[in-house]
Amino acid sequence: MGYTIRSSEKTSSSASEMETKALLHLLCEDGANGNITGFAIDFFNDVTGMDRNALRLYDIQSKGTDSGPSALGQELVTLYKNYISEFKRFFVAQILFVRSVTGPVLGDQVLTEFRYCDMTEAAQKKLRSSFVQMCEEKTYIDNDFLDDEVIDAFLDQVLFVVAKSDKEDYIRPLIKTKNALGVTDRDLRAIFAEIRKKQLGIKTSSKVEGLELKSPFEAFNSGRFLRRSDIELLVISRVLNRNPLKAGVPKPFESIYNGFEEDYAEEMLEGCQNDLAKQMFTTPEASAFWKLLNDIVTAIKNDPNKGVEEIYREIPLSTLDGCRQMDALSHQYFISIVKEGLKIDKD
Incomplete structure (x- = not known):
């Protein structure tokens, strides 16, 4: 069996901003490593970073609202779908990227990145219960995978990331120079807007719902792929x-x-x-x-x-x-x- 694209959908402008932040989060985190060649857009998930041969997939689901434990659990389903899929061996990271989390999630802790084990005990129980309930409702999640051991392993692997509020904070790390060029915050926000526009254009360029894949590299030919070099060229072009x-x-x-x-x-x-x-x-x-x-x-x-x-x-x-x-x-x-x-x- 292969992998079938499910739940590909259009999104609101507010959500698209979060998806662009999610994409740039992956790019900034990859930094000089060069592991990520480009991004599959609304294909495997909201955004999926890919290496040059599609052997390593960095999966990220974004949520543009404040999230309590139950909401976090519900949003984990698409990440879990990939975690248990035929392409499981290719997914090396599962990230839930959220605008903010409510107080009950972390208690007195203030963290911008955290794991399931960092949450309060009450939050863990609510998240897990909500997650299992949502999985049961989804036809693409087989009940055979609602095994406690598999679920625990998945939850332990997920990284939760709280987004930065300012768009420019996701562009500034891409301009690895002192400010001799006189780039302003307004310029950075304009670059962010251009990347978002490019991402939205790709997102709506082709229909992929129901598409069956034999290998992840088929994402390169889907029309839903944004190359890292295109983003870097856009940034440099605007600076120059x-x-x-x-x-x-x-x-x-x-x-x-x-x-x-x-x-x-x-x-x-x-x-x-x-x-x-x-x-x-x-x-x-x-x-x-x-x-x-x-x-x-x-x-x-x-x-x-x-x-x-x-x-x-x-x-x-x-x-x-x-x-x-x-x-x-x-x-x-x-x-x-x-x-x-x-x-x-x-x-």
Whole structure:
């Protein structure tokens, strides 16, 4: 038997905000690990992070209201559906992402992440009872799986996460640089809104209810998949005021470009673009890339009249060496893109 998509549905705008926060929570938590390649949207669950071969699935269900013990129990059903499914071996994390929890859940404790064992004894009983009752009502949960031992193992594995209230707190960690770029909270909220719009577009782009899968990798072909690189490119593009991968020949780079023979100039330009693309999406070197961007912006702001080659010579060698996918030419190409995008008035 395979895995059947069930309970895929459209959602309200308030819920979609929580789903975007859930997606960005997974992305921020993954950080430089690079385990998550992209996200299945309203497919296995609200959001499911996936590695490059769909062998590791990070499952997250979101809830956009205040949650007491009983409500938490009810919301665990879709996570449990995947926990006991034919794809069980692929799900490496079960996360319930909530706006807030009521006092009875944790008692006097103030936690933003917690487990079932951290709850008060009364809350555990209410959650478990509510969870079992909801499972009994769902036709896709076989009664054979309402075994105490299986349920206990599942509850022990679930991570409960309380969402941050501010949207910008989910974008700021993606911009791994000092604020030389002058990015404001308003800018961060605008980026969040664009990611949410992209996520909603994917969510409504195709019908998947009832779809039968033989393997998780089929999610890549479903039309319900958002790549990590698309989010990273969106963030960088908004910070630079342009898409760096569609920059063509920036004006500050024209003198370098024109110095090459015509046949080789295009080949050189393509090489610079490829190097930049690899650098942008080499997750373990993300901090190095943002350090490079920060140093370039600082140098340009210190003296907007300086040319690309002069700025290149000012960048610390340690910064240049940290971006291992780029060479001298692709560094200068990137400097040109940043210089053109900033549009700083010269003296």
